[in-house]
Amino acid sequence: MSKPLVGVIMGSTSDWETMQHACNILDELKVPYEKKVVSAHRTPDLMFSYAESAKDRGLKVIIAGAGGAAHLPGMVAAKTTLPVIGVPVQSKALNGLDSLLSIVQMPGGIPVATVAIGKAGAENAGLLASQMLANQFSKIDEAVQARREAITKRVLESSEDL
Numbered sequence: 001m002s003k004p005l006v007g008v009i010m011g012s013t014s015d016w017e018t019m020q021h022a023c024n025i026l027d028e029l030k031v032p033y034e035k036k037v038v039s040a041h042r043t044p045d046l047m048f049s050y051a052e053s054a055k056d057r058g059l060k061v062i063i064a065g066a067g068g069a070a071h072l073p074g075m076v077a078a079k080t081t082l083p084v085i086g087v088p089v090q091s092k093a094l095n096g097l098d099s100l101l102s103i104v105q106m107p108g109g110i111p112v113a114t115v116a117i118g119k120a121g122a123e124n125a126g127l128l129a130s131q132m133l134a135n136q137f138s139k140i141d142e143a144v145q146a147r148r149e150a151i152t153k154r155v156l157e158s159s160e161d162l
């Protein structure tokens with residue numbers, strides 16, 4: 001596999017159930033990526049070194065998923081100028097509203113592109129990362145376009161099932 005362009009990180013292995021959906025999209029569109037558990041709370045030094053070295057290692061986008069007090073996406077965004085896409089993982093206690101608000105309410109100057117809670121959000125994160133890369137890599141652009149066309153075709157044909 002060629003060098004990863006996307007870094008998919010998550011606060012815990014328990015987030016994989018959600019974050020695998022971002023990876024499935026990257027697999028489908030043949031976007032090279034790496035995946036790793038990194039936590040702002042539990043492995044702060046690793047989080048710093050991961051974010052600081054990401055650009056030099058060739059990554060172009062970071063997808064960061066976390067649940068509850070989801071500080072990981074924002075803290076990574078604070079340590080790199082790569083675009084960071086935050087995925088709010090659905091928490092048990094508050095259904096992911098805590099994750100969403102922790103990720104989306106960034107202070108001015110340090111943006112995190114926040115997607116919806118859970119599986120659909122993780123899929124969109126994979127797509128958004130691919131669309132960012134499509135500006136630079138024509139193969140990815142073609143794959144993104146083809147996927148869009150397939151969705152449109154499926155919806156147009158869906159009336160036939162009614």
Ligand SMILES: Nc1c(C(=O)O)ncn1[C@@H]1O[C@H](COP(=O)(O)O)[C@@H](O)[C@H]1O
Pocket residue numbers: 010011012013014015038039040041042065066067068069070071072073089
């Ligand atoms: N929100 C964060 C961070 C962080 O933001 O750095 N690190 C772990 N966590 C979250 O804690 C939740 C419970 O984790 P465990 O299942 O390991 O107890 C996970 O959803 C994880 O993302």
